[in-house]
Amino acid sequence: MSEFLAMGGYGAYVWSSYAIFMLFLLFDFIAPRLRNRRVIAELRGRLKRDRKRQEKSP
Helix, strand or coil, rough: CCCHHHHHHHHHHHHHHHHHHHHCCCHHHHHHHHHHHHHHHHHHHHHHHHHHHHHHHC
């Protein structure tokens, strides 16, 4: 098993590249969801401001 993990001396490069790839996949999965939440919160704020403006104007 340790020979498999060492991968002929290149294990550090191989496993670190797998780890970096997984981090990028995780980021690619999470980033749009965070951006979506931010946009929705911004739109809700705009709607509230627009409603308040409409209530104030005769």
